[in-house]
Amino acid sequence: MSQQDDDWEREFDHRWAESAEHKEPSARARMLAARWKENPPDPAPFRADPDPVPRRASWASTAVVVGCVVAVMALIALVQFSSSS
Template sequence: MAEPKGEEPREPEDVWDDLVLDEDFIRSAETAEQSARARMLAARWRDGGPDPQPWRSDEPPAGWFFSKGRRRRWRRR
């Protein structure tokens, strides 16, 4: 069939055209999936929780090196 002059061909309407993804729609979602990190930690802690650690430990973080050579170079001007 030929299209009438002056009219554009219509596309079939999609179900998703009228859906509005606003904050109310998102907050009303029934399920929420845990993040990958939360799932990983939950699996790790099933056998036993992590060891307690002090807020500030006396040891520097791994990878920090305090050598005499670095101190000398730092103090020079």
């Protein structure tokens, strides 16, 4: 094995890197830890909606669906009536 192959293998030895006893946190983790030490974040539920949308006009969507179903049924009846004549 040549010196270049040995360096390449050593440089990308993931098993050796994963077996390290101490892993340094990422830059973002260090930044957030420093920021939260001085000003901790407010508690929030897991994946909370930022601004819950008020429920309104649910009858409108129901009316649209029912109207589409009635229109399709009328179209089918019209096609069957015109083909039976």
